Amino acid sequence: MTVGGESTMIEFRDAGRGHALAQALRRAVDESGRERITVMHVCGSHEQAIARYGLRDLFPERLEVIMGPGCPVCITDxxxxxxxxxxxxxxxxxxxxxxxxxxxxxxxxxxxxxxxxxxxxxxxxxxxxxxxxxxxxxxxxxxxxxxxxxxxxxxxxxxxxxxxxxxxxxxxxxIPPVMEIVAEMPGSRVEGFLAAGHAATITGWGIFDDFVAEHGRPVAVAGFEPLDILAALCRLVEMIARAEPRTINVYPRCVTREGxxxxxxxxxxxxxxxxxxxxxxxxxxxxxxxxxxxxxxxxxxxxFDTSAASSPSTAAARALAGRCRCGDIMSGIATPADCALFERECTPEAPVGACMVSSEGTCRIWQQYGVRSGNGDAAVLGVCPRIP
Amino acid sequence: MSRAYTRINADARSPVATTPGNGRATQITLEHGAGGRAMRELIAQRFVPALAGPAIDGIGLSALDDGAALRLGERWLVVTTDSHVIHPIFFPGGDIGRLAVAGTVNDLAMMGAVRPLALTCAVIIEEGFALADLDRVLRSLAETCREVNVPVVTGDTKVMGRGEIDGIVLNTTGLGLTDRVVTDGGLQRGDRILVSGTIGDHGLAVLSAREDLGLEGELRSDVAPINELIAAAIEAGGVDLVAMKDPTRGGVAASLHEMAGKSGVGVVIEQACLPVSQAVLGAAELLGIDPLVVANEGKAVLAVRAHAADRVVEAMRSLPLGREAAVIGTVVGDHVGQIVLDTGFGRRLLPEPVGEPLPRIC
Structure with a gap:
């Protein structure tokens, strides 16, 4: 309930339209006849929106939306x-x-x-x-x-x-070169990409055409409101199902072909x-x-001389860092729930890996929004009574 | 946008005493005072065992409630104390003087003592503090006392050297009587969760003023004594008003976690039902901060038996400070100790705030 005037953000956060899009998404996945479809987003802001609005609750079970290397803080070497x-x-x-x-x-x-x-x-x-x-x-x-x-x-x-x-x-x-890396990773299940709308505002969506041609994976450029993400996923699944990889701009209110x-x-x-x-x-x-x-x-x-001092870190810190799965999480191979350190040894107060530090890091986002398991949220939360 | 949020987290004044990989803190950090899990654990694990004394007839320290309640014949004497530090001391909608009265009066009200008997006021001032500012704080404090009709009956004054304390710290203790103590537990499946008005106003107004974000325009703290509003809620709800808590540091999220944890139940909150002002919504969006974890200083979270919920909401809405009162959620038997947020799209857990995104806002 918004008090004191109408919100200007409502349009792309309309839950009714969201559920209609979710239904379309389920239909698209069903009609594909596929056992499983895996897509990747490469932007921390997408993960944030997905977690904040509980969108995984709406994703069809057979659609896997994994997180890529989309946090600028986390990938700083x-x-x-x-x-x-x-x-x-x-x-x-x-x-x-x-x-x-x-x-x-x-x-x-x-x-x-x-x-x-x-x-x-x-x-x-x-x-x-x-x-x-x-x-x-x-x-x-x-x-x-x-x-x-x-x-x-x-x-x-x-x-x-x-x-x-x-x-x-x-x-x-x-960003564009790392999508090639992820697409070429051995054993990569990623069949399509959600591209970040704000970066595409600058680069233009045309920049992804070569990538699509070379790797045969479709790209949907998406904004950051819940309806933007759901709509882009629909288009992505349709392209994957028809094996018609293209670049589609689902964020036309900001992004042009030329950028x-x-x-x-x-x-x-x-x-x-x-x-x-x-x-x-x-x-x-x-x-x-x-x-x-x-x-x-x-x-x-x-x-300046920027070469680092090489005093060794403590054995305990090294042992913890060795168990950190940030790399796997950013490559879409694992989720925070797969990491033994998540919310135990690794917390926002005492982060082990960069993904728990940044507000765009997947681990930090999952911690902040109480996400516990990738596509299993609905199962975890069960059916709750609504206020009559 | 999220950058602004973490800037505040990582600000120089937030000396988190942990380094990557070395586990637990060895010193007090700002998170220990932020009203969330870190503070609750600090009190439960250190203060409560250290200060354990003879058993009392009533509610004492170990209950970790808004205050204590001691039996006096047929009635209860409610006692609460609160130290107030805030930067800046004058902020849109209020100041530290008004805050010191409202905070303590509201803590008494949350336990059922809606007509406070008396306050004490202790003040620690930094050398060099302007007398004009002190007068302004005291005027505001006195005015707020008059609103509530409560006297300040004793006090204490200390001065510390320059740099040894930040400006001024005010402590107030409040005393009140009640026939029935309302705790912050006792929630049962089916109960409704209410808030007495819009959420997040105080914290975002103070943050905006402190960080000079240029958003002050419409953001105003809600700092106010709400004992009359609570009196109306109690009168309407009677014994069906089960529990109350004032959602200060850690916001509504922290209050809900405490209430659910103490009662062994879960709570489902409907995001669409949360009253949030347009100004708070805009600022929260810009800063990437959830109004649910932001401090309030003139609000209550209430748990009411389902059949009495509308009655209590109507009673609050009939008063100016309760105009936006609303039912925001339901108590459930599963998800024990957890808060589930229904976003309208899907559901997710609302975690207990660990520290606060906004250090030192009350």
Whole structure:
């Protein structure tokens, strides 16, 4: 019940329409005659919406919706966190997004470094970090993380010629290449992808056409309201059932075929794609975004020694980290329920893996929204009486 | 958007004393004061055993209720105490002075003592605190006392050095009498769960003011003494009003977990029935915060036998502070100790808040 005016978000959260779409989805799965259909989303915000609205309760039993490497914080590699920690411990002021603070590196997190006395700060945006550099005599390093969505913001600030004291340690990642990795993983059951609507706003949906042609897996670009997700799943299942892989834009109110040309130009003027490690996943060719030579004056890696101190972590911490299944969870091989540490040794207060740190991490989302088992939610919760 | 949410979690003032992989905390963290599971465990595992004393006739510390109830002949003396820290001390809709009175008066009311006899007020002030601000806090405190018609009968004043305390801390203790003590347990299958009005207003107003999010416009704290509203609910519900709790830190979610856990039942909440103001809905959406885990300072969560639920809702709606009162859920026999949220699309569990996304909001 909304008090004091109508909500503008209601339209795509209409439960009645949601149930109609869920019925269509069930029909599509039934008509496919398939034993099981597996699709993957590659965005933490999709998992968040699915968990928050209890959408798994509505998914047909034979449809498996698994989570891919869609959390920018979670796939930031240990080496990249180590670089930021090394800078902070050298006495350089390091600014970053709040999610990054507690992500464990090989030795410590930025939050640990801060407790040791390092100068680590949290900002809402890269613009805020640049503003701090303007006001400071000492250099300020922005530890820049996230996918093309946040990378464009970083690029835009650098195009604006901030003072030379502003430095960027780029850990930005580029999503399209990792879909290829997941599609080619041996034993991958993934037959189709839900692509993230916000990233596609920038890249355009046309960018997925080559992927679809090469891998024969359909892609549906989806928004983040419950009806967006249900509608996109319907289209995806239909394409899989008919073996007619295409790219379909189910988020036309934001996404076009070409995307945001201006943002793309901004991105590629400042960044180049290069291969690199994604935490827990693999080496992803062209998966890392690094500053071009023309912007070397803003590149923290050019100005500072970012090689990490190699003090060994404790045996106990190593043993725990060894049991962490974040990599499997981000590859869609496992769910948090499959991890023995989930909500036991690994909690938001004492996270073992990055997936429990970030608000976009699958483990954190499952913990926050009380999800206990993938497609079994309905069975777990049973039938509850409604208020008469 | 979710970034803003975790920024608050990971803020410099949130020194979580755990490092990855080393398990339990060895120090007090802000989560221990956030009203959720960490705080409940701290009290149950450390304070209750350490302070165990002679048995009393009534409700004592080990009940972990809103206050204590001691038998006085045929009646009950209800006692409660609360320390108030908040940043900023002046916020949209109220200030620490109003909060100190409302918080304690409401705790008394939740146990059935709707006409408080007296309050005490102890204050600890930081060196350098502006006298004009102190006067403003005291004026507000006195005005709120007049609303309730309760006197402050004794107090204490301490000053600490600059940096040794953050501005001002107010403690109030309240005393009240009641013929029937209402606890926060005793829920039975079929009972209805009610809230007395919109949820999440206080926490989001304070957060917005503190983090300077520029959302203050329509967000206002609901801080208010609601003893008269509770008096009306008790009169309408009689013995069918089973339990009450004020959903402060940890919000409605934490209150429901306590009530369900103590009663050995489950609760199903219908999201569509939750009264949420447009301003709170917008801010919560922007920040990625669920209004169910956000603090309220002028609301109650009530459990009422099904046949009396409408009567109690109507009684509350007849008063200005209860205009948005609503039935939000039902007590069930399964899912013991769990809260199930029906989103309209599907159902999921509503976890007990561990810490709060908003440190130090009351």
């Amino acid at each position: 240990t080496d990249e966190v180590d670089e930021a920690v090394a800078l902070a411990r050298q006495g350089v002021r390091v600014l970053t997004y709040g999610d990054m603070l507690r992500v464990p590196g090989s030795v410590m997190s930025l939050a640990d470094a801060k407790r040791e006395g390092a100068d680590v700060g949290v900002v809402y945006s890269v613009a805020e970090a640049a503003a701090q550099a303007v006001a400071s005599d000492a250099p300020v390093v922005f530890f820049a993380t996230g996918f093309e969505t946040t990378a464009v913001a970083t690029a835009a600030v650098l195009l604006g010629e901030p003072p030379a004291g502003f430095q960027v340690l780029s850990a930005h990642k580029y 945001n040309r201006c943002a793309q130009q901004t991105l590629w003027r400042v960044f180049r794609a290069t291969g690199g490690l994604w935490r827990g996943i693999a080496h992803v060719p062209n998966g890392n975004l690094r500053l071009r030579g023309t912007y070397a004056r803003y590149d923290a890696r050019e100005h």
